[in-house]
Amino acid sequence: MAGQTDMKLIKDGVRLDGRKADELREVKIVAGVLDNANGSCYLEWGNNKVYAGVFGPMECHPRHKQKADRAIVQARYTMAPFSVNDRKRPGYDRRSSEISYIVSQAFEKVVMVEEFPKASIRVDMQVVEAHAGTRCAALTAASVALADAGIPMRDMIPSCAAGKVNDVVVLDLNKEEDNYGQADLPLAIIPSTGEIVLLQLDGHLTPDEFEQALDLATSGCMDLYKKMRLALENRYGGSA
């Protein structure tokens, strides 16, 4: 977030990439793309490209992380070295660690972990190309992968961000908007109840702008949710 900038990111309601303030980038979701993983998903969001794969429920490793009365969700978010223009060193860093943790927390709310004591559900998200909003893309892909794996859940979790550029609240920031904009608010919700399971904010928003951004991100999530359903219906043939 650069805060104040002279860069014109939105002019007369049209953003640099031609979108209006409340428009999502193009999203393509395919369920069941990997053979080994119990469930998987490939997701393209603008130029973001993410793979998600799920294994489990299975025996929890390491043993000491096991919980006697429920399963744990072990989510892991990684960015490939070639996913960003400035090659990223392979390996785990603090940002990946944080995202992995908050994603695990989000899923522990919806996955019916009580059904599998002492087990672990492993969720792996690999970002192979990044253009802002990767944590939202990864979380969304992982939700589809969990459903694809037949893991019992109370709902899927769509995730989308809103932000602010040139004092205008907009939906789904792209890379330039993320770099030069004034605020970034990733959100993830449970569609059937409206509950929020992930919310972060970077930058500066007035109370009014915050309400606007929350509304916008929520509607973005609901749009995304429709696409997630469609991906699974396409994979499994819709109504029998």
Next chain:
Amino acid sequence: MGKESSDKSDSVSSRKLVLPGDLLETKSKPGRGIFRRDGKVHASVLGYSSDQSGYMNVNAITGGYTPKVGDKIVAICVETGPSVWRMDIGAAFNSTLHHSESGWKVPFGDTARFLTIGDAIWAEVFMVDAAGSHQISLKKDDCRKLYSGTIVKIGPTNVPRVIGKQGSMITAIREKTQTRILIGQNGHIWIDGKGKDIATAQKAIEMIDNEANSKGLTKKIEKLLEK
């Protein structure tokens, strides 16, 4: 072979694809694959809803094996202990075969002589406790160690499809390939016969596993078996 008829004889109209969280309009009692919230019934897994015999179920299309008492399964030994064997049955956790449920007289510490790592058996799930651990037994019905043939692993949710309506699919595969086949409810399937015939039967079974949801599958299998 009493368990060999598929309950996928649901009328097609009662099968609807549902996703986790979907609200299910029903007056029936809640069954499998569902959860309750505010007095209403919701699907918990990706599957087909089935409102039958007074129960609202969602039959999962994907997912691992959940052991149920009475299930016949094919199990593979992954570890030997002094008085038990640890067995892979394709569930979240490995199962236990206790020496007292093996039907053999096993001296303490001598388990590997009877069943060693990699050996396979046709067994029955005889105990599942509240914490989710389970045990299997070799003492029931025709349970036994398997000495020849091979094992194919498929998704347990596709086992009914491999069996077919009133066992029609599996009978066709057996007859056309002249093989002996035991279908474990856990998706582990034992096939025995001549090498080439086993390969054909395996191919048919794997095709069903990969294309369970597509139309025209039965015809494709018929064609494969004719070759």
Next chain:
Amino acid sequence: MSNDSVSNLMRGHMESLAKEGKRADGRGINEFRKVTIETGMLNTAEGSAMVHLGNTKVLCGIKMLIGTPYGDSPGSGTMMTSTELAPLADQSFDPGPPREQSIELSRVVDRGIRESRMIDFEGLCIEHGEKVWTVFIDLHILDNGGNLFDCCTLAAAAALSNTKIPNVQHGVADKDVDLPIACWPISCTFGKLGDSIILDPTSDEEEVMSARFTVAHDENGNLRAAQKGMNGAFTDAEIREAVKTARTSDKVLREALKGIQG
């Protein structure tokens, strides 16, 4: 489904099939699985390719950055290969520091490219002794259906084939040019199953085979790299036969590679 435990029955069945020249999936013992290659799909990489070999899926991205040359070769570019066994590719791929398996894989793929002089390193010199291009070959395993060696080598070759040196972005020249490639090594990996030698093992076959042998040839039929792995042994005759077989069997991979070079 999980390949955790492979029964002894499966081993016996595969060995007897192999004696008759056949495999569990219907292939002959010297046949590759179906291969598909797609290139250029990543915007953030200088070159990229996705290879499917049977169920095995590997994504390769090439990044080129300016670096300093090695002391003993001041006019040559450098390269580095890394492989990531992504946890979503296999239940047994735990996250964490690279295991021996991953390191062996990286190094064999790296040697196949480096020692075969596939990349014309002299063509990557920017300022003699000061600035050269470093080619980063990053292989991301997305699905382990067996034979990561051949799939990775092919993915690396395909990605390098559509790599453009980012001169413009780094202010080195006013035009991006193709990465200079001198030859095309293609690898063939064999497994020893009982007394039979099989080409392009699946992950089930890898669980039961006793030894592994990888050999890479260039387009002129000359050997460029070889590696024997696992703790079993091959006879002298088996190795010679495998090398001979590789020279004809690799045609299908070579043609797939040619197909995307356009």
